[in-house]
Amino acid sequence: MLNTSTLHSILDLARWAPSGDNTQPWRFELTGDGGVVIHGFDTRTTCVYDLDGHASQISVGAMLETLSIAATQFGLRAIAARREHISDERPTFDVRFVEDASLPPDPLAPYIQQRRVQRQAMQTTPLGQAAEKALEASVGEGFTVVWRRSLADRARLAKLLFHSAKIRLICPEAYEVHRDVIEWNCQFSNTKIPDQALGADPASLRLMRFAMVSWQRVSFLNRYFAGTWVPRIQLDALPALRCGAHFAITARQEPQGLDDYIAIGRQTQRFWLTATKLGLQIQPQITPLVFSRYANAGRRFTTHEPAIHLAVQVAAKLNEEFGPSYRRIGFMGRIGSGKAAESRSLRRPLEELLISGEPTVE
Numbered sequence: 001m002l003n004t005s006t007l008h009s010i011l012d013l014a015r016w017a018p019s020g021d022n023t024q025p026w027r028f029e030l031t032g033d034g035g036v037v038i039h040g041f042d043t044r045t046t047c048v049y050d051l052d053g054h055a056s057q058i059s060v061g062a063m064l065e066t067l068s069i070a071a072t073q074f075g076l077r078a079i080a081a082r083r084e085h086i087s088d089e090r091p092t093f094d095v096r097f098v099e100d101a102s103l104p105p106d107p108l109a110p111y112i113q114q115r116r117v118q119r120q121a122m123q124t125t126p127l128g129q130a131a132e133k134a135l136e137a138s139v140g141e142g143f144t145v146v147w148r149r150s151l152a153d154r155a156r157l158a159k160l161l162f163h164s165a166k167i168r169l170i171c172p173e174a175y176e177v178h179r180d181v182i183e184w185n186c187q188f189s190n191t192k193i194p195d196q197a198l199g200a201d202p203a204s205l206r207l208m209r210f211a212m213v214s215w216q217r218v219s220f221l222n223r224y225f226a227g228t229w230v231p232r233i234q235l236d237a238l239p240a241l242r243c244g245a246h247f248a249i250t251a252r253q254e255p256q257g258l259d260d261y262i263a264i265g266r267q268t269q270r271f272w273l274t275a276t277k278l279g280l281q282i283q284p285q286i287t288p289l290v291f292s293r294y295a296n297a298g299r300r301f302t303t304h305e306p307a308i309h310l311a312v313q314v315a316a317k318l319n320e321e322f323g324p325s326y327r328r329i330g331f332m333g334r335i336g337s338g339k340a341a342e343s344r345s346l347r348r349p350l351e352e353l354l355i356s357g358e359p360t361v362e
Contacts, residue, residue: 001033001034002034002035002076002097003034004030006074006076007030007034007036007097008350009070009074010067010070010071010074010076010078010097011028011036011067011350011353011354012350013066013067013069013070013109013112013113014028014063014066014067014070015063015347015348015350015353016066016112016113016115016347017059017062017063017065017066017269018059018062018115018117018269018272018284019056019059019062019063020043020047020049020050020055020056020058020059020286021047021049021177021181021192021193022181022189022191022192022193022345022347023043023047023056023059024059024191024347024348024353025040025041025042025043025056025059025060026038026039026040026041026059026060026063026353027039027041027353027354027355028350028353028354028355029354029355029356030354031094034096034097035094035095035096035097036095037092037093037094037095038060038063038064038067038080038092038093038094038095039090039092039355040056040057040060040090040091040092040093041056041089041090041091042055042056042057042088042089043055043056044056044089046176046177047177048171048173048174048177048290048301048302049174049177049286049287049290051290051293051294051301052088053088053089053258054255054261055286055290057088057091057258057261057262057265058261058262058264058265058268058330058331059265060091060262060265061261061262061263061264061265061266061268061269062265062266062268062269062272063265064078064080064093064095064262064265064266065265065266065267065269065270066112066269067080067095068080068106069106069108069109069112069273070109070112071097072103072104072105072106072109073105073106073109075099075100075101075103076097076098076099076100076103077097077098077099077100077103078095078096078097079095079096079097079098080093080094080095081093081094081095082258082259082262088257088258091258091262107277108270108273108274108277110277111273111276111277112273114276114340115272115273115276116281116340116341116344117197117282117283117284117341117344117345118281118282118283118338118340118341119197119198119199119235119239119283119341120199120239120341121238121239121242121243121338122239122242122243122244122281122334122335122336122337122338123243123244123336123337123338124151124241124242124243124244124336125244125336125337126149126244126245127149127244127245127280127335127336127337131278131280132145132147134274134278135247135271135274135275135278138267138270138271138273138274139249139267139270139271140266140267140270142251142252142263143249143250143251143252143264143267143330144249144250145247145248145249145250145271146247146248146250146322146325146329147245147246147247148245148246148247148248148321149244149245149246151241153245153246154240154241154243154245154246155241156321157240157246157321157334158236158237158238158240158241159237159317160288160314160317160318160321161236161237161240161285161288162232162233162236162237162240163310163313163314163317164236164287164288164291164310164314165228165231165232165235165236165287166228166232166307166310167287167291167307167310167311167314168287169218169222169227169228169231169232170222170228170304170306170307170310171301171302171304171307172215172302172303172304173301173302173303174302175212175215175218176215178212179212180192181193182194182195182198182212183195184209187342187343188343188344188345188346189345189346190345190346190347190348190349191348192345193345194343194344194345195208195209196342196343197341197343197344197345198235199234199235199239200231200234200235201234204230204231204234207221207230208231211227239283239334240285240334242336243283243334243335243336244280244335244336244337245334245335245336246285246332246333246334246335247271247332247333247334247335248322248326248329248331248332249264249267249268249271249329249330249331249332250325250328250329250330251263251264251328251329251330252328253328254327254328255328255330260330261330264330264331267330268330268331271331275335279337280335280336280337281335281336281337281338281339281340281341282333282334282335283333283334284331284332284333285332285333285334286331286332286333288314288317288318288332289318289329289331289332291310291311291314291315292311292314292315292318292326294308294311295308295311295312295314295315296315296327
């Protein structure tokens with residue numbers, strides 16, 4: 001039977017998996033026989049970006065892959081089985097560990113804690129054929145990586161992201177998310193995103209903090225001071241230009257349900273850790289995917305009508321860029337060489353993630 005110390009070491013690494021807005025949508029329950037139950041959850045009722053819980057499901061998949069990678073350092077194979085007949089809002093996995101003397105430590109394990117988001121400028125130096133091939137090989141069967149490398153490619157995606165970013169800035173439902181997930185005046189945060197990791201300059205951060213006090217302030221700046229322009233240029237358009245390439249991790253078929261998004265998360269984490277191993281930085285760019293899915297499904301995600309029309313335009317622009325296959329994109333972002341971010345989201349201590357029985361999520 002696996003001893004508790006080893007299991008804690010594995011889970012201590014697993015908790016470093018990426019999650020949207022640092023929500024960490026998982027809790028760990030030790031079973032007493034050397035196994036663990038993973039209690040996942042999603043934020044679909046409180047976060048406009050978590051459409052049908054899919055963003056959280058991707059995060060849970062990334063955590064399961066991280067756990068599997070961590071287990072190999074102890075000569076263990078982690079086998080996860082999802083419990084059936086449980087709501088997709090609370091995906092639950094039973095994980096057992098099998099000793100395997102022939103199993104080598106996964107070479108990605110040393111990079112689990114090094115992986116981070118870089119929202120600031122990267123080098124525009126091309127990744128190179130060897131790096132691209134390594135990244136393409138990192139995703140499993142059934143997935144491919146689509147690249148956009150040239151300056152013209154990056155300019156088109158900068159324009160797309162510029163339009164998509166406006167939705168999150170004029171949508172009151174998105175404001176509520178941003179208000180709650182940013183931790184001000186800090187370099188690190190265990191439960192949120194530190195403001196210094198947002199990629200904005202100090203003056204812009206001061207303005208953002210002033211505006212985020214209320215939706216009325218945001219609306220006033222948007223209407224009378226072109227308040228969406230500066231953040232869209234600084235946080236979306238310019239970074240989209242200043243990178244080595246953009247990528248899209250694309251599934252063989254359009255993802256539909258929980259298992260598909262869990263699989264996307266597992267492949268995304270291997271891609272991201274491989275990039276970290278290669279000395280490359282990544283910034284996710286999933287909001288165009290989320291808003292386009294709302295548009296394609298004809299679902300209203302906001303009370304602000306112009307934002308709904310913009311989402312339809314974003315879906316059309318994604319179709320122009322990637323063709324109908326854009327509906328099969330599970331994860332996209334920008335990538336490039338450069339210095340790792342000095343400010344970052346950390347994680348809750350393992351003690352806060354260990355529970356007995358069903359979790360109570362804050």
